[in-house]
Amino acid sequence: MPNSLDNQVNRPQATLSMKLNFPDLCQQHAITPRGIISIGAYDGKTLKRLNLPNTVKILVIDANQSAVERLQENFADRPNTQVVQAAIANHNDTVTLHLTSLQSSSSILPWKQYSEIYPNIKEIQQLTLSSRTLDTLLEELNLSPSDFNILILDIQGSELLALEGATQLLNTLDAIYTNVYYQELFKGGALAEQVDQFLTDYQFQRVAEETPYHPAWGEAFYVRQTVRTEDGLLPVQPLSPTSQLLQETQQELETLQLQYQETLGTLEQTQDQLQQQAENLAELESQRDQILAELEQSQTQQEQLQTQLQQTQTDLKQSQTQLQQTQLQQTQKESDQSRSELHEVREELELTQFQLDEVQVELEQYVAKFHQQKEEITKLQTELEQTKTQLTQVQPQPELTVSTKSKSDNAAIVKLLAKVLAETLED
Missing domain, CATH: 3.40.50.150 (Vaccinia Virus protein VP39)
Known part of the structure; x- marks a missing residue:
């Protein structure tokens, strides 16, 4: 102190x-x-x-x-x-x-x-x-x-x-x-x-x-x-030596008493301060305990939140895995289906191509045949023209004979044209 x-x-x-x-x-x-x-x-x-x-x-x-x-x-x-x-x-x-x-x-x-x-x-x-x-x-x-x-x-x-x-x-x-x-x-x-x-x-x-x-x-x-x-x-009458000594002693006692009272007051003040400090310390300890309890509660909540977060992350990973597997299976299925459809389309295309090739061959045959028939028709037309020319140059015969021969030649020509036309339409 x-x-x-x-x-x-x-x-x-x-x-x-x-x-x-x-x-x-x-x-x-x-x-x-x-x-x-x-x-x-x-x-x-x-x-x-x-x-x-x-x-x-x-x-x-x-x-x-x-x-x-x-x-x-x-x-x-x-x-x-x-x-x-x-x-x-x-x-x-x-x-x-x-x-x-x-x-x-x-x-x-x-x-x-x-x-x-x-x-x-x-x-x-x-x-x-x-x-x-x-x-x-x-x-x-x-x-x-x-x-x-x-x-x-x-x-x-x-x-x-x-x-x-x-x-x-x-x-x-x-x-x-x-x-x-x-x-x-x-x-x-x-x-x-x-x-x-x-x-x-x-x-x-x-x-x-x-x-x-x-x-x-x-x-x-x-x-x-x-x-x-x-x-x-x-x-005022002066004090006797004894009274003077008594007064001085009294003053010393009063001084000592004042000092004692001052010391006592200081002690009481110190005690009050100590008591106040003790109360403040108790209050601080109470606040500390409360803060520690709140801290422990916060740590518990944090651990719970961390556990929930880990569980959520695990669930999310599982969901992502399941989703990936589902998507992969769906994609595989769709891919297989697409392959199957593609194969079928390819087969259909190949079949169609084959049919086209056959049609092409037949068409080429028809064209060749058409050209052949066209040549025959052209030849027949040429012959017909020649025949007409010859008929024009020959002297007139009896009407019945000429008519019968002309009709016979014309009929043959018409039949030939009808036959070529029918084959062409069928092609």
Whole structure:
């Protein structure tokens, strides 16, 4: 576990609760809070942790508008608390508010060594605001300084400026709880010795201080060295050595108690963190188990899908094989049938060719015969012409004889022509 002091060294101010035991300090010095002015309260949580009675009058002041809005919300349940926006200084004029990335570190003074201690905090904006002294602000608010006996200051280096503008209020205060500085963290900011010297003139003495976060700054509790009685202000009697030793011992015990409480708080915070981490780990383990279960389920589904895919591929191959076989058988059958038909066609063609050849031979025979008969007819026609010619040249014979011979020759010729014609038609 890291050293708690190392963690405290670079923690910015105004974000932590007061380390001095405010109630015990008030009790030790017989101070009863009846009115408190808190300047630079940021969110007011530190003030609320004091558990002050509702009868205590409280004036809360902050220069940052967003802080004022938070304060108004946080103190809405306390009717005796007034929240005011104002930039407190030692004059009634204007000031520049240096807003930072950590709003509680904003100041009306520019940074000096503060940026070296807290380099992660950056200035993000500058606002020009009207400034007021505490005495002027109380007058404007129609508030009496005598209504307040405790002043709390947490305004990043400008605490002495606020005190210088509260000369009337200082005469009515019993205690001042303020931040003090041992190095110049802000330009123009007063150191603790300067604050001591100023408050000495108003009969205040530093009775307790603490530097819990960084050696350059801390907290101090000032008490007026006179007490109020019916007869007026009386000086406080100095403590005897025994009482002084008892007070110092008491302070040491309180410091040890605070350290113990801080350690206990750190331990509780660590336990809470460990518990939160354990819960986060359990949740992560639950998520891991769920993811593993989903992964196993996905793997099972993937295996099932892969099995189905393999089965589908096997079925597809079988179907392809069957289809190929069927197609092959069909093709073979069709091929055989085509071969058979082709063979039959071929046989028919061969038969037809044979018949054609026979027809061709017969046709050639008929043609030869036709030519022969044609020659015979031509010969007969020639003979007929010769016969006609001879008949014309021969002297006329008796009519009966000539006629009978002519008719006999003509009949023979007609029979021959009829015979040739009949054979030709048959062919």
